[in-house]
Amino acid sequence: TQLLEQSPQFLSIQEGENLTVYCNSSSVFSSLQWYRQEPGEGPVLLVTVVTGGEVKKLKRLTFQFGDARKDSSLHITAAQPGDTGLYLCAGKPTGFQKLVFGTGTRLLVSP
Amino acid sequence: DVKVTQSSRYLVKRTGEKVFLECVQDMDHENMFWYRQDPGLGLRLIYFSYDVKMKEKGDIPEGYSVSREKKERFSLILESASTNQTSMYLCASSSTRASNYGYTFGSGTRLTVV
Numbered sequence: 433t434q435l436l437e438q439s440p441q442f443l444s445i446q447e448g449e450n451l452t453v454y455c456n457s458s459s460v461f462s463s464l465q466w467y468r469q470e471p472g473e474g475p476v477l478l479v480t481v482v483t484g485g486e487v488k489k490l491k492r493l494t495f496q497f498g499d500a501r502k503d504s505s506l507h508i509t510a511a512q513p514g515d516t517g518l519y520l521c522a523g524k525p526t527g528f529q530k531l532v533f534g535t536g537t538r539l540l541v542s543p
Numbered sequence: 544d545v546k547v548t549q550s551s552r553y554l555v556k557r558t559g560e561k562v563f564l565e566c567v568q569d570m571d572h573e574n575m576f577w578y579r580q581d582p583g584l585g586l587r588l589i590y591f592s593y594d595v596k597m598k599e600k601g602d603i604p605e606g607y608s609v610s611r612e613k614k615e616r617f618s619l620i621l622e623s624a625s626t627n628q629t630s631m632y633l634c635a636s637s638s639t640r641a642s643n644y645g646y647t648f649g650s651g652t653r654l655t656v657v
Contacts, residue, residue: 465645474547474633474648520586524644529574529593529637530601531646533586 435459436523436534444540445511453506453519453537461523464497464504465531469518511541546570549634549649556656562621564652566634574637575617576646577601577609579630586633592617593639624656 436457445451455464463482467475479488481497481504488495492515494507504521521534550565568575576591578601588601590609598609606628610618617636621628631653635646 463644467646467648472651472653474635474651475646477645477647480645522646529639529644530576530588530591535585 436521436532438519438521438534438537440537441535442538442540444542447512447541447543448510449541451508451511451539453508453539455504455506455521455534457502457523457532459523459525459532460501461532462501462526463524464501465522465524466495466504466506467520467522469520470516475518475520508539511539513541513543515539516541547634547636547647547649549632549652551652552650554652554654556621556624556654558625558656560621560624560656562624562654562656564619564621564632564634564654566617566619566649567615568617568636568647569615570636570638570647571614572636572638572647573614574639575611576635576637577607577617577619578633578635579603580633580651581630589619626656628654629656630654 439454465480466478469475479495484499484501486497492509496505519537522531547568556562577589578586587603592598592611608620631651633651634649637646
């Protein structure tokens with residue numbers, strides 16, 4: 433069974449702080465996605481990383497795919513209250529269309 | 544704007560009722576999925592479909608069935624609703640052809656069984 437462990441599970445910070453969320457597995461994935469989910473809504477895709485070592489930036493969010501394609505990180509610079517939500521990583525096993533979802537990180541950014 | 548539409552945002556049903564949750568996507572995606580999301584348990588896959596009239600069981604199919612008669616529509620059926628099926632239900636779709644593979648989710652249906 434493929435698992436994706438996210439850490440931390442919960443994070444409560446002040447506006448302006450930086451943070452990093454980790455997504456780890458013992459399995460190799462052909463790609464990895466990050467989603468953000470706001471209360472009462474479905475998850476929204478933020479980014480897909482495909483190549484080992486790849487780094488993508490989305491404004492203040494930086495995503496990295498591990499060299500071995502088993503792990504990923506999400507770094508947020510100068511967090512804002514609008515960043516509040518549940519962050520989910522998801523890995524795509526090679527040859528499969530069904531994603532493996534991480535356990536989730538709940539982020540609260542206070543003004 | 545491409546989207547996945549779930550027919551209801553909130554539903555309240557009685558124990559024993561047959562419940563239909565509808566999901567429609569307008570992106571010509573081949574793959575469609577039904578998940579439930581519960582606090583502390585994350586997203587759990589109920590059923591998925593890679594093509595019309597095709598279905599496969601996910602991790603927790605018991606008490607559920609699905610129907611995919613048309614490519615754009617994937618229905619989840621609770622044969623006899625029970626209180627332990629109270630949950631947030633999420634539908635998603637994806638394309639095998641997409642270079643940057645990812646799911647598009649609907650807004651969810653919060654189902655309460657009383």
